[in-house]
Amino acid sequence: MLLEVAPDKLDLSLSVIQELKMDGVRILYSTMSSEKEPVIYTRHNNVITTSFPELHSLGIDKGTILDGELIYSDSYNQGKPDFEKVMSRINVKDDRKVAILSKETPCMAVFFDILYWKGESVMHLPLLERKRLLDLALGDQESACKIKWSIGNGQELFNLAKEHSLEGIVLKNPESRYYNKRHEAWQKKIAYLTSQVYILGLRKGKFGWLLGRKENGRIRPAGVMEFGVSPDERKAFYQISKQIITEEDKNFIYIEPVVQCKIKYRNITSKGHFRIPVFENFIFNN
Known part of the structure; x- marks a missing residue:
């Protein structure tokens, strides 16, 4: 769900x-197949089983489907989940690389629901009852646990x-x-975290504003914002941006870094970009 x-x-x-x-990748963990290994699906129905061998032996009985999140907990970052580390492993298929990554950046599954138990659907049961069944289906271990x-x-x-x-x-x-x-x-x-940022340009085609953040006295690119801007705010900014264009290319129109806005966002990525920035309001300096 x-x-x-x-x-x-x-x-x-x-x-x-x-x-x-x-903060990870949503998964369904299924032992419904007659195969020895489980099948791990993303919420987009992509099979990622071979990319995460550390999750193949959780001791979950046949006829079970669990709902959960695949995370990497970074001990160097106070144990916080690292979404980028999980995503870096999703599409790795080479057996040698998979084996190395499963040791260097081992992921774990955090389960919070159960859909099938002993080959029968339990989706019709109240969540509290499904939580009790989840306790029976899974014991906490190095590569998997139940959400608190x-x-x-x-x-x-x-x-x-x-x-x-x-x-x-x-x-x-x-x-x-x-x-x-x-x-x-x-x-x-x-x-959400919040920040005051500069708008550095407009994306052609699909809506998006290029963002910049001030760091050590310089304005550095900080990703693209796609969400939270109303039609009226888009129109108003478009009229302003036409007067301060500096250059453009196939994908973007670039402007002088003079317009600022407040955004909310999940976190800052390893590339220094805001993750899923959402527009809050323009900032008008006197």
Whole structure:
């Protein structure tokens, strides 16, 4: 089941299941096949089993499908999940490289739900009952564990996520069945970071604004922003940008770095780019 975005003013004291949001790749882990090894699917239905041999022997009984997140926990970054490290392994197919990476950057699966148990669907059961079945299906181990959860502790958990720069929290109706789609019974509340940035250009074709951030007295490229800008704000900025164009190429129109805005974002990538930046508002200096 995919997550809806929680309303900004959501009451975090509600009696719902709360979990930390793991910053990784969503997976389904299936032992329904007659083959010896499990099958690991992404939410886009891509099979990634061969890329993660460290997850092949979790001791999960045949006839089981688990829902979870594939993460890499970086000990050099206070144990925080590293999304980029997981993504760097997704498409590696060479057996030798896969073997090396499974030792150098071993990933683990954090499971939070169970869809099939002993060959039968349990998606119709309430989430609390599925949590009990998950406890029976999986024991915590080096390469897999169950998500820790609580009820009625949302604000405290969200504050903890913000304090430690984690992605956010997930809120779930304890009586919800499992839907194979996005549903309001499961919602995510992201612990966004904010920043004041420069707009450096416009992308041709698909909408996007080039962003820049000031670092050591210089403005450095910081990725592309695609979300949060209203039609009226796009029009207003387009009229301004026509007057400050410096150059353009096949993909972008570049402008003078004089317009600033406030954004919210997940984190900064290893390349120094904002991850999933969202427009908040323009900044007008007197």
